[in-house]
Amino acid sequence: MPALRAVLFDLDGVLTPTAELHMRAWERLFAPFCAVRGLTPYSGADYFAHIDGKPRYDGVATFLASRGVELAWGDAADEPGEGTVCALGNRKDVIVNAMFTEEGIAPYPGSVRFLDDVTAAGAEVAVVSSSRNTPTVLAAAGLADRFAVVVDGNVAAREGLAGKPDPATYLRAAELVGVPAARCVVVEDALSGVQAGSAGAFGLVLGVDRGVGADALREHGADVVVADLAELRADVLDRPARVTGADA
Incomplete structure (x- = not known):
């Protein structure tokens, strides 16, 4: 495992x-x-x-x-x-x-490949977004059927969850996929998002640098920063969790 x-x-x-x-x-x-x-x-x-x-x-x-x-x-x-x-x-x-x-909307090819890899390796997956347009975007990108768990701006409003950089939406997603936060990877391109991952004591915070800057992502909580998820494979799941004594 x-x-x-x-x-x-x-x-x-x-x-x-x-x-x-x-x-x-x-x-x-x-x-x-x-x-x-x-x-x-x-x-x-x-x-x-x-x-x-x-x-x-x-x-x-x-x-x-x-x-x-x-x-x-x-x-x-x-x-x-x-x-x-x-x-x-x-x-x-x-x-x-x-x-x-x-x-129109098309997903990043490298992100789809990474999604394929971690799913094939048996990882649970979820989308956590502040946007209330998340269902529209996922459907337009052909990804809606890839995620059984979506915690977006609509869910946050309905359940009274604080937005990023508060970790509440990510913690809710971890709860819904049935995996402790310390065993989850957070993947983010925004400073507020990597802050949320760090504040929530998640197992690994991956930063994707789409323009905010690799150094800034690291300073705000990213453990690993890549320019594109094509740089990663499912073996990222084998990294030791950043939180020691995590609940298995």
């Missing part, structure tokens, strides 16, 4: 290249918002610093705070617009869903 028995995958930027699409959607939202108000222009660095990996509304609020802008939180039912944090988040959702339709 390998030391590590489950692999918990983030979605955007790990299984699918939708992180890049999300980056452009956020730019479409915030570039004009900042221009009209005379704020410091939005840049790609803002995505990694304030938004990447977080629940949508938290990302809006964190970015606004970086520009000294205060808006009422509002409600998830708010119409897409600019009057509240939720309205802005809902506007971003409209933008990104239009982009899904226009551009």
Whole structure:
């Protein structure tokens, strides 16, 4: 039996290249918002610093705070617009869903190969994502039937789970696949995600560097960093768990 028995995958930027699409959607939202108000222009660095990996509304609020802008939180039912944090988040959702339709989604080949390898080796697998669009993305990428356990933004809202960098969603996924956290691998491309893996005392935190930087991923909790999951095989499950005395 390998030391590590489950692999918990983030979605955007790990299984699918939708992180890049999300980056452009956020730019479409915030570039004009900042221009009209005379704020410091939005840049790609803002995505990694304030938004990447977080629940949508938290990302809006964190970015606004970086520009000294205060808006009422509002409600998830708010119409897409600019009057509240939720309205802005809902506007971003409209933008990104239009982009899904226009551009389509394909998974990273290296990630699919790694998924195939660990599944063939007997590992349990799950998707853990802050996105409420996770079911749409998995279906469009042809991966929906590969994951019996999905803990996404919808599940987090329904069950009252805190978003990344809190480890709650990953811990819930470990519970659902029936493997102790100390025997699970967390696979993440976002700083908030590797922080969640480290905070949750998971067996191994794999960072995938899609632009945030290998050093930054390590500094925030990644044990191993790769540029693409094609660099890894199922023998990663044989690595000793980072947590000693872990429950078998």
